[in-house]
Amino acid sequence: MLLRDIAHSRTGDKGNRSIISVIAYDIHDFPLIESQVTIERVKLLYKDIVKGRVERFSLPQLGALNFILHDALGGGVTKSLALDAHGKSLSSAILSMEIDQSMKS
Amino acid sequence: MRIIRLGAGAGYSGDRILPAVELAEKGNIDYLIFECLAERTVALAQLEKIKNSNLGFDPLLKDRMRAVLLTCKEKRVKIITNMGAANPKAAAEEILDIAKELGIQSLKIGVVSGDDVLSVVISGDFLTMEAGDPISALKNKIISANAYLGCEPIVEALKLGADIVITGRVSDPALFLAPLMYEFDWSASDWKLLSQGILAGHLLECAAQVTGGYFADPGYRDVPNLENLGFPIAEVSEDGAVIITKVEGSGGYVTKATCSAQLLYEIDDPSQYFQPDITADFSKVTITELAPNRIKVENAGGAERPSDIKVTIGLRDGFIGDGQISYAGVGAVSRGQLALQVLQKRIEASGTQFLDIRYELIGLNAIHGDHLSQGYEPYEVRVRVAARANTIKEAEFVVNEVEAMYLNGPAGGGGATKLVREVISVVSTLIPRELIKPSVLILEL
Numbered sequence: 001m002l003l004r005d006i007a008h009s010r011t012g013d014k015g016n017r018s019i020i021s022v023i024a025y026d027i028h029d030f031p032l033i034e035s036q037v038t039i040e041r042v043k044l045l046y047k048d049i050v051k052g053r054v055e056r057f058s059l060p061q062l063g064a065l066n067f068i069l070h071d072a073l074g075g076g077v078t079k080s081l082a083l084d085a086h087g088k089s090l091s092s093a094i095l096s097m098e099i100d101q102s103m104k105s
Numbered sequence: 106m107r108i109i110r111l112g113a114g115a116g117y118s119g120d121r122i123l124p125a126v127e128l129a130e131k132g133n134i135d136y137l138i139f140e141c142l143a144e145r146t147v148a149l150a151q152l153e154k155i156k157n158s159n160l161g162f163d164p165l166l167k168d169r170m171r172a173v174l175l176t177c178k179e180k181r182v183k184i185i186t187n188m189g190a191a192n193p194k195a196a197a198e199e200i201l202d203i204a205k206e207l208g209i210q211s212l213k214i215g216v217v218s219g220d221d222v223l224s225v226v227i228s229g230d231f232l233t234m235e236a237g238d239p240i241s242a243l244k245n246k247i248i249s250a251n252a253y254l255g256c257e258p259i260v261e262a263l264k265l266g267a268d269i270v271i272t273g274r275v276s277d278p279a280l281f282l283a284p285l286m287y288e289f290d291w292s293a294s295d296w297k298l299l300s301q302g303i304l305a306g307h308l309l310e311c312a313a314q315v316t317g318g319y320f321a322d323p324g325y326r327d328v329p330n331l332e333n334l335g336f337p338i339a340e341v342s343e344d345g346a347v348i349i350t351k352v353e354g355s356g357g358y359v360t361k362a363t364c365s366a367q368l369l370y371e372i373d374d375p376s377q378y379f380q381p382d383i384t385a386d387f388s389k390v391t392i393t394e395l396a397p398n399r400i401k402v403e404n405a406g407g408a409e410r411p412s413d414i415k416v417t418i419g420l421r422d423g424f425i426g427d428g429q430i431s432y433a434g435v436g437a438v439s440r441g442q443l444a445l446q447v448l449q450k451r452i453e454a455s456g457t458q459f460l461d462i463r464y465e466l467i468g469l470n471a472i473h474g475d476h477l478s479q480g481y482e483p484y485e486v487r488v489r490v491a492a493r494a495n496t497i498k499e500a501e502f503v504v505n506e507v508e509a510m511y512l513n514g515p516a517g518g519g520g521a522t523k524l525v526r527e528v529i530s531v532v533s534t535l536i537p538r539e540l541i542k543p544s545v546l547i548l549e550l
Contacts, residue, residue, distance in 0.1 A: 008320075017373070057374060079422055
């Protein structure tokens with residue numbers, strides 16, 4: 001199963017940071033998301049794009065994770081050469097992440 | 106208990122105008138709030154103002170005002186907006202002219218200034234938040250420096266009886282918190298109430314992004330009547346209760362999911378959302394559906410406002426050249442790749458040192474890079490070379506080389522475009538709030 005099947009995502013930008021939320025449609029899927037959408041996997045997924053560290057904040061009452069990707073926007077929207085200078089489309093990539101359902105408790 | 110209804114009339118400078126008209130006419134709102142300033146918008150507006158001292162405000166100001174002014178006057182809807190950009194006073198004069206044209210007899214506009222802190226920043230000893238560089242070293246490149254003002258001057262303008270408040274740089278959520286503080290006479294140190302006001306403002310500041318805009322994904326999230334997407338309304342009670350809704354009958358939807366997505370949008374650490382008026386805490390916020398399109402948001406918290414204020418500084422920062430040419434049909438990818446190889450060799454042979462340069466194929470790897478695009482073979486691709494250079498000449502060299510792929514590259518390239526523009530970039534710094542002196546001027550008919 002893909003993360004897309006159980007969650008939605010939105011990307012925003014601040015300076016040279018990309019901020020990506022991952023939000024479960026059904027709060028019961030949140031433990032699965034929290035255990036599998038890890039900082040390490042997010043770092044690997046965006047290895048061509050993110051040059052800095054990755055932070056993760058958890059909001060269990062909303063079934064939501066928020067990732068802060070540092071040094072991710074080619075110096076920031078205003079001088080980036082990227083076609084998608086805001087990094088808005090990055091949310092669609094995270095939803096392609098494979099989720100192992102068998103790990104559901 | 107008293108309730109105030111705030112409507113969001115724009116989420117960015119170029120936003121659609123019709124949904125704002127719908128809000129004014131059918132939203133039963135008390136305030137119509139237009140948030141139109143992105144990070145570098147003030148710097149761009151400042152350049153306009155340097156060319157013509159009557160300009161430097163939002164390019165859609167006149168269209169928006171012509172569209173809503175009569176209705177707002179008739180229905181006693183007050184307008185708050187940061188469309189003043191680099192020149193709020195000129196913007197206010199423009200609005201008065203439009204009001205006269207429309208036959209409006211009386212109108213009071215509060216002009217907020219004091220966000221321009223260029224002289225403070227240049228003469229002081231400040232460092233950039235990004236790299237810790239001294240601002241004084243950037244002196245020759247600086248165009249503008251604007252501090253994020255809080256609610257105070259907007260509240261003052263409302264107290265002076267303004268029907269419209271026009272500002273330059275103000276924290277986006279403060280545009281929404283200000284009318285609440287004014288109407289309910291909330292104390293500036295009641296963190297609980299202030300944080301709920303900031304929460305309402307944050308959820309509304311991108312307008313349609315909370316009513317189903319930027320959300321649809323066919324088969325997964327089907328947003329009803331997307332073409333008639335409505336703009337949002339926050340119903341705020343005197344005790345800080347907030348309900349997010351939209352105009353009855355408009356397109357889109359307000360759900361727990363749209364509110365959650367917008368809650369986290371562009372928020373770093375949810376427990377510390379720094380604002381000029383408060384350090385808000387969204388980490389414990391809960392979201393409940395009361396009825397379709399009526400979503401209650403509660404449990405925002407907060408603490409003392411930061412002692413320093415963020416300042417955005419606009420800089421002239423070289424030039425970007427962006428050249429593109431398309432290849433389609435059989436062998437499109439290999440011809441595109443050959444074009445990129447040839448371009449790279451020609452550009453490198455010139456010996457020019459670029460600040461940054463990238464070679465990519467739109468349709469294959471331009472947006473997400475090689476790793477994520479592995480295994481896909483598109484029917485058509487678009488070669489793109491983009492470079493940032495110190496001089497316009499160097500940027501032009503790059504885009505001309507791309508265009509020359511017509512006669513000097515692989516077979517079948519078409520639709521070449523070239524674009525060269527000056528880069529206006531931004532850096533930030535923090536300055537003590539005592540150095541900022543907001544003021545309000547009333548202009549009236």
